[in-house]
Amino acid sequence: xxxxxxxxxxxxxxxxxxxxxxxxxxxxxxxxxxxxxxxxxxxxxxxxxxxxxxxxxxxxxxxxxxxxxxxxxxxxxxxxxxxxxxxxxxxxxxxxxxxxxxxxxxxxxxxxxxxxxxxxxxxxxxxxxxxxxxxxxxxxxxxxxxxxxxxxxxxxxxxxxxxxxxxxxxxxxxxxxxxxxxxxxxxxxxxxxxxxxxxxxxxxxxxxxxxxxxxxxxxxxxxxxxxxxxxxxxxxxxxxxxxxxxxxxxxxxxxxxxxxxxxxxxxxxxxxxxxxxxxxxxxxxxxxxxxxxxxxxxxxxxxxxxxxxxxxxxxxxxxxxxxxxxxxxxxxxxxxxxxxxxxxxxxxxxxxxxxxxxxxxxxxxxxxxxxxxxxxxxxxxxxxxxxxxxxxxxxxxxxxxxxxxxxxxxxxxxxxxxxxxxxxxxxxxxxxxxxxxxxxxxxxxxxxxxxxxxxxxxxxxxxxxxxxxx
Numbered sequence: 461x462x463x464x465x466x467x468x469x470x471x472x473x474x475x476x477x478x479x480x481x482x483x484x485x486x487x488x489x490x491x492x493x494x495x496x497x498x499x500x501x502x503x504x505x506x507x508x509x510x511x512x513x514x515x516x517x518x519x520x521x522x523x524x525x526x527x528x529x530x531x532x533x534x535x536x537x538x539x540x541x542x543x544x545x546x547x548x549x550x551x552x553x554x555x556x557x558x559x560x561x562x563x564x565x566x567x568x569x570x571x572x573x574x575x576x577x578x579x580x581x582x583x584x585x586x587x588x589x590x591x592x593x594x595x596x597x598x599x600x601x602x603x604x605x606x607x608x609x610x611x612x613x614x615x616x617x618x619x620x621x622x623x624x625x626x627x628x629x630x631x632x633x634x635x636x637x638x639x640x641x642x643x644x645x646x647x648x649x650x651x652x653x654x655x656x657x658x659x660x661x662x663x664x665x666x667x668x669x670x671x672x673x674x675x676x677x678x679x680x681x682x683x684x685x686x687x688x689x690x691x692x693x694x695x696x697x698x699x700x701x702x703x704x705x706x707x708x709x710x711x712x713x714x715x716x717x718x719x720x721x722x723x724x725x726x727x728x729x730x731x732x733x734x735x736x737x738x739x740x741x742x743x744x745x746x747x748x749x750x751x752x753x754x755x756x757x758x759x760x761x762x763x764x765x766x767x768x769x770x771x772x773x774x775x776x777x778x779x780x781x782x783x784x785x786x787x788x789x790x791x792x793x794x795x796x797x798x799x800x801x802x803x804x805x806x807x808x809x810x811x812x813x814x815x816x817x818x819x820x821x822x823x824x825x826x827x828x829x830x831x832x833x834x835x836x837x838x839x840x841x842x843x844x845x846x847x848x849x850x851x852x853x854x855x856x857x858x859x860x861x862x863x864x865x866x867x868x869x870x871x872x873x874x875x876x877x878x879x880x881x882x883x884x885x886x887x888x889x890x891x892x893x894x895x896x897x898x899x900x901x902x903x904x905x906x907x908x909x910x911x912x913x914x915x916x917x918x919x920x921x922x923x924x925x926x927x928x929x930x
Contacts, residue, residue: 461584463637464568465591467531470627471565472595474538474557475504477623479711480599481616489614496547500554505705505828507559508566512822515567516814523571528635530563535631539624542617566821569800570814574641578929579748582801586744589797593736593789596711599623600729680811690816692862693803694823696757699855700799701827703764703792703848711785714771714841719778728782732789739790740797751929753802754863757795761856764791765849772845788848795855805929806866827851866928873927 478486478500487497517526537556544550569585576584602619684690715728739760747756767787774780803820807813830847 461587463634464572464588466630467527467634468565468568468588469591469595469598470623470630471531471534471561472592473599473623474534474627475561476596477538477599477619478554480602481620484616484619485614486616489616490545490547490550492547492550500547500550502829503551503554504558505825507555508562508825509822511559511562512566512818512825514563515570515818515821517563517567523640524635524638527564527638528631530560531631531634532628533563534560535624535627535629537624538627539621542620542624562821566817567814569804570817573804573810573813575639578805579751581804582748582753582798583741583745585801585804586740586794586797589793589800590737590740592796593733593740593793597730597733597737600727600733680809681815684807684812684815687807687812689806689862689865690803690812690819692858692865693799693816694819696799696855696858696862697796697820697824698827699851699858700761700792700796701824702830702851703768703788704796705825705828707788707792714785715782731782732785735786736789736793739794743794744797744801747798747801753798753805754859754866754930757798757802757859758856758863760791760795760798761852761859762791764788764795765852765856767791768845768849768852771840772842772849775840792852795852802862802929863930866930870927870930 482492482497486492492500534557537553537560541550541553544553568588569581572584572588573581599619602622711729711732715724743756743760747753764787767784767789770784770787771781774784800817800820803816804813807816
């Protein structure tokens with residue numbers, strides 16, 4: 461976990477530091493106007509949308525080699541932003557940074573599902589995704605430290621250099637230490653490896669436990685595309701990303717509009733991001749403990765919505781506006797951190813999990829395009845704030861609808877599992893949305909299995925039958 465956390469931290473630094481660079485004088489130095497800066501932001505998301513199926517590569521290729529290549533290129537392209545002289549050169553590098561990041565960052569929660577059970581994956585995704593607000597906090601503090609002192613080199617060039625080198629170093633660490641599967645973990649020996657492998661297979665929620673860690677299946681891809689939950693989750697990710705992706709880029713400018721100097725604005729970004737970092741951890745841990753992700757997402761989305769509404773209406777009180785920024789950061793970032801594990805929890809096979817994440821990324825990253833284009837009504841961004849509030853409200857509504865569907869399906873599963881013959885068991889597959897044999901239904905969805913001694917109490921559902929996480 462520390463390694464994948466660090467990888468996402470540097471990836472998010474390389475993604476969002478463009479906003480700090482603008483505040484630190486990059487636009488003035490390169491002669492970039494507001495419309496050109498918008499294009500610098502948007503070009504990053506084009507490869508994110510086009511190449512989102514690369515998420516599935518972590519299923520088929522060695523994770524350490526694939527991740528090393530992607531992270532190394534990410535660091536290299538980020539580093540090359542430091543000496544850039546023209547807007548065109550910066551556009552090319554931002555596109556390549558987006559391509560490098562999509563090759564590994566969105567797939568890491570999917571990769572973690574190979575190591576952790578359904579009752580554990582949420583908090584691990586929370587740890588991983590909490591790197592985003594922490595990276596934004598570090599980027600703001602770094603920009604503040606660099607910008608507050610005179611240098612012979614422009615401050616924004618210095619922190620492009622620092623962050624690029626750090627990313628390259630971590631890519632080498634990933635090549636050496638990142639395991640490809642539970643069997644490849646350096647800290648386990650002998651029987652421990654088999655126990656680690658078996659516990660994930662038993663608690664994966666898969667309907668074909670013998671087939672984990674193999675190639676994706678075409679029929680499961682088709683079934684996943686026909687599954688309504690996949691599209692609802694993608695819509696939720698889209699709504700969150702409208703608000704999520706624009707915040708790190710425009711927050712320094714928003715704070716600057718509240719009367720702070722450019723240097724002060726960089727420093728003031730740290731507090732809200734630290735709050736988001738803490739809430740990411742706490743909310744995902746609680747959602748894991750109580751297996752209630754829909755309610756968690758609804759509450760967090762409502763908090764983010766209220767923060768945006770305050771920012772839209774209040775323009776004459778820095779204290780109130782700054783408090784609203786805390787609400788936005790502590791609502792939007794953690795909502796994302798709970799959507800991803802909810803998708804992983806409730807997809808029946810590894811292929812469907814990978815497809816679900818790929819679609820989340822493909823359609824979810826269309827959200828930033830809308831969000832970034834709307835942030836053009838300076839100085840208060842009133843229209844943009846109302847729009848972000850609306851999308852967070854829709855996200856809360858979608859979470860409620862999806863949870864309601866899962867409650868209904870769990871009731872149907874409870875009725876089905878009262879039967880004892882194989883014909884009834886086969887109906888499980890129809891409820892879950894994919895075809896399974898009677899033997900697989902008995903084996904993977906409960907049957908006469910007894911959970912292993914190390915099972916979490918919440919995993920006792922494995923002996924009674926599969927249930928959706930609410």
